[in-house]
Amino acid sequence: MTPGGQHAMFVIALALLNPGDEILVPCPGYNPYGQAAELADAKVVNIRMSMETNFTLTAEMVKAAITPKSRVLVLINPNNPTGTVTAPDEVEKIAKLAIEHDLIVISDEIYARLTYGNQRIQPVASLPGMRERTITLSGFSKAYAMTGWRIGYFAGPRELIVAMAEINHAFAISVASVSQYAALAALTGPQDCVEEMRKTYDERRKALCEGLDALGIPYAEPQGAFYVYADVASTGLPASEFCERLLAEGRVLMYPGTIYGDYRDDYVRMSLTQPVERIREAMGRIQTVVNAIREERKAPAA
Numbered sequence: 001m002t003p004g005g006q007h008a009m010f011v012i013a014l015a016l017l018n019p020g021d022e023i024l025v026p027c028p029g030y031n032p033y034g035q036a037a038e039l040a041d042a043k044v045v046n047i048r049m050s051m052e053t054n055f056t057l058t059a060e061m062v063k064a065a066i067t068p069k070s071r072v073l074v075l076i077n078p079n080n081p082t083g084t085v086t087a088p089d090e091v092e093k094i095a096k097l098a099i100e101h102d103l104i105v106i107s108d109e110i111y112a113r114l115t116y117g118n119q120r121i122q123p124v125a126s127l128p129g130m131r132e133r134t135i136t137l138s139g140f141s142k143a144y145a146m147t148g149w150r151i152g153y154f155a156g157p158r159e160l161i162v163a164m165a166e167i168n169h170a171f172a173i174s175v176a177s178v179s180q181y182a183a184l185a186a187l188t189g190p191q192d193c194v195e196e197m198r199k200t201y202d203e204r205r206k207a208l209c210e211g212l213d214a215l216g217i218p219y220a221e222p223q224g225a226f227y228v229y230a231d232v233a234s235t236g237l238p239a240s241e242f243c244e245r246l247l248a249e250g251r252v253l254m255y256p257g258t259i260y261g262d263y264r265d266d267y268v269r270m271s272l273t274q275p276v277e278r279i280r281e282a283m284g285r286i287q288t289v290v291n292a293i294r295e296e297r298k299a300p301a302a
Contacts, residue, residue: 078224211283
């Protein structure tokens, strides 16, 4: 147990990576993985994803990124910030590559219970030959809405976990006991709340996508987690500048994909943490700002 899943990332990096080692990370992806690798003096190799694969990782991408210095592969499934899911058959192909090239896989499954439609998450550690080379990272913040309780965990082969536990002890000694009891209650209590929240996120997802469709803004198909990754390049502004204008003029906050390592300043991450009514209100404000930007582009130069 760790005080949050993010804490676990740093413990794992310090335990598994030596200076000069390479860690393969999906791009865009959750940026603390890069920060953790930097702390260990390791090199981050960003595996660039695109709309062509709905911003999901493929075995072909992973294979192209592997070098003799590769030690660790990160799989975030569902992905943050894109809200997309790597299909089970693709996860199996990636696992075979990990075995072939002797890689340890960090399987970040913190959003695994929040998927939509027919999407299914394939746990990496349960695949043949992967139990001994997989560190599963998860927590209680997402499925149980327990962000402030700061409780996450990692699980893996005993010989690795024992060493990681020493690093974790040096950092934090332990998770607060009240948080551990709360997590136990969440796990052993009724699970109806998780399904209820998943359905609520699904309703919000549909409302947000309808708003983007009306604006003519394309996006990756949101299959899990609670994000929509939208392409705002058609506004004529870089995503980072678009976010600044949207906040100043529309009072709507979202983040550019560059924060999550995206190599193009075209995409924004939109969150589904607000009720449907607020999402629709936000979409109205976004439409006002987008219309203003588009009118500016039409206006003749002075």
